[in-house]
Amino acid sequence: MSKILVELQVNGESHELAIEPHRTLLEVLRENLGLTGAKEACDLGECGVCMVLMGGKPVLSCLVLAADAQGQEIVTIEGLAQGGKPHPLQQAFVEHGAIQCGYCTPGMIMTAKGFLNSHPAPTEEDVRKAIGNNICRCTGYKKIVEAIMDVASQNAVQSGEELAKV
Amino acid sequence: MRLPPFECASPASLEEAINLLGQAAGQARVLAGGTDLLPAMKRRGIAAGLLVNIKGIAGLKQVSAREDGSTAIGAAVSVNEVTGLTAWPALAQAASRVAAWTLRHMGTVGGNLLVDNRCWYYNRSGEWWRGKEQCFKRGGERCYVFPSGRQCRAAASSDLVPALVAIGARVEVQSASGSRLLAVKDLYRADGAAPHTLEPGEILTHILLPPCPAGTGSAFIKLARRQTLDFALVNVAAVISLAEDGRTCREASAAVSGSVVAPTPLPVKQLEGREITTWLLDEVAGEAVKAMGFVTYAGAMDVPAGYRRQVAGVLLRRSLEQAWERARNA
Structure with missing residues (x-):
């Protein structure tokens, strides 16, 4: 399966990645970007531990294709604290x-x-x-x-x- | 559970999406919210070589008024947006009971109409199914829920559909050979293994709501074990229109899902032309619920068919009464 180029905006930083089209946003956050705050549990959209914000709305990142998250601002739990001060x-x-x-x-x-x-x-x-x-x-x-x-x-x-x- | 490999296309126009689906000869699936399709692919219940993502098609993400007075809801409009459509309270009520708030802004209206039928066995993981005799819905020759059955009885589980059927909504479907309109109830067949009548290469593009006539009330009730994030045991919707005298029923309709293989209209026409009273509603609801036909408990096997049929009657009676009250105040 050929890889595709994807540019993701995560916690205010831009990341350019070559990924397979079937990879979910959750997998890419955890495995390519090392952001392990969003968890992988049921992986079926039932438990909510993978929730991140996409365009200001909470989405289950296990049910979003990473390629589909292009052009949207993504915020994970790691991006909430500002200047060392908790949200x-x-x-x-x-x-x-x-x-x-x-x-x-x-x-x-x-x-x-x-x-x-x-x-x-x-x-x-x-x-x-x-x-x-x-x-x-x-x-x-x-x-x-x-x-x-x-x-x-x-x-x-x-x-x-x-x-x-x- | 991870997704199997596939290709993904994100067409910018409906024509392009239809071309892609046509070329893929049945190997492609439409991806919108992904909240039903992607879990099914992770469980290895559905396989597809190509996903055609329709979320980039602007025309499918709008709610617009048509010249004939109907409201056209684009298939990729989120379910949460429908909770704000007030013309038909039954539809807004149904939308507000779909899954959970978080899933409702991911999930789409078109996706909810085409949500796959549910079954305690079918919905288990690919791991569980490994080495076992496959059920009808997985391409095999047996049913684990009804072992003597010769067909799949997985349950129709959309919350929006009973409301849309009772309202008399239609859907617009497009393919390379043109577009066609059909009544919402005609999207379904009583076969849990292949519950939808769409042909490969067809895309559901719009849901068309008729204008709400004067003196009309509608209501929807869902019974599920949880207030959020649960599929229905029984869903019932009802619509009542009153004549100008404000007492006589001019038109009535109702529908059920959750415990049936295909969403089913319930015959409440006996109300028409008669003055509505609470005891008349009792009588009509009691009779109408017999038309449910085969009651399936495949969606949740610990809730038996007898209880489901009884509760469908109760919910029909209550939704008729709520619709009647709204009709009087309309």
């Missing part, structure tokens, strides 16, 4: 103890990030439904939902302050 969602997951073994955490955080991008003021039920594609087998979902709701309410306060400034 507010990462901070909230730590503070709420929403992590145990940590395996589902990158996927949970990327789903939450994508969800809050388009739903800045969700209800708890909205959050529970949004992470319905992400499976956690340790903590249960209570602390995870609390951490996401915490960030959502911080966002609400911030946007309120910004509005007050204007």
Whole structure:
């Protein structure tokens, strides 16, 4: 099978790669780019541990062909922290103890990030439904939902302050 | 599980996509969201030498109004976009129950209409199937769910289809020889191994919704074990149009999927011309559900057929009542 040239934008960096057309974005992230934050588990789109952002939306990278991700901005868990400072969602997951073994955490955080991008003021039920594609087998979902709701309410306060400034 | 090797083409126009499919002589598959096709290929349930990616075709990603008053939904429009179409509440309700939010913006409407039938055995991995006698859907000669059966009874599992059938939607299909229109229900046949009537070389391009007439209400109910990311045990949709007096039923329709091999219209025409009452709905729903025909539990074998048939009746009764309420307030 002949390889094709693909240019991927991952975490703000451009990568040019020669890959086979049947390789998934997840495989290329983990094996070609060494970004092992997105995990490979069910590989069938059921567990959510491979979630990354593509064009600002969370996608299951095990079900996206790498060639199909060309021209889209991809963000993985490695790209969230800025200047050594954890992203507010990462901070909230730590503070709420929403992590145990940590395996589902990158996927949970990327789903939450994508969800809050388009739903800045969700209800708890909205959050529970949004992470319905992400499976956690340790903590249960209570602390995870609390951490996401915490960030959502911080966002609400911030946007309120910004509005007050204007 | 990894994908087997294949070639991939990303045509920019529908003509180019149709040419590619025609040249591949049945060895190609259309790739849109990939949320159903790629897992099936990973499980080695479906094989294809060429995937024709239609996500780059601009005309298939739009929702537009047609001159005849219908709404044309492009096949590559995401399922999440349909949750925002308010003309037919049953369709928006159905769309909001497809898989999970994350999968809904990957998955497309066309893909949901052509989602493969589900079965506890068929959907197992290629590893599990290695060395075993293959089932009908895998090209073999036996059924593990209904061992005496002579055909595949995998379950029709699309959530959108019952809503579309009840609404009376049509689909537009294109191939090298031109385009054709067919009623949504005619896309399906009662054979789980080959559940769709599309010919090789044909692409489903648009779903056409009729305008919602005055005094019309519609509703959809899905029964599944989880609120998200679960295939239906039973899906029921119903549409009721009232006459000008606001009491007499002018038109009624309903359909079911999840526990049937092909999505099936349910006969609720007995409501037409009569004044709707709750007990009339009871009577009609009880009768109509008998038309489900063969009830399959291949999708989830721990939920028996008797329960499924009973619950289909209950859901039909409830969706009729919800549609009726909406019709009165329309």
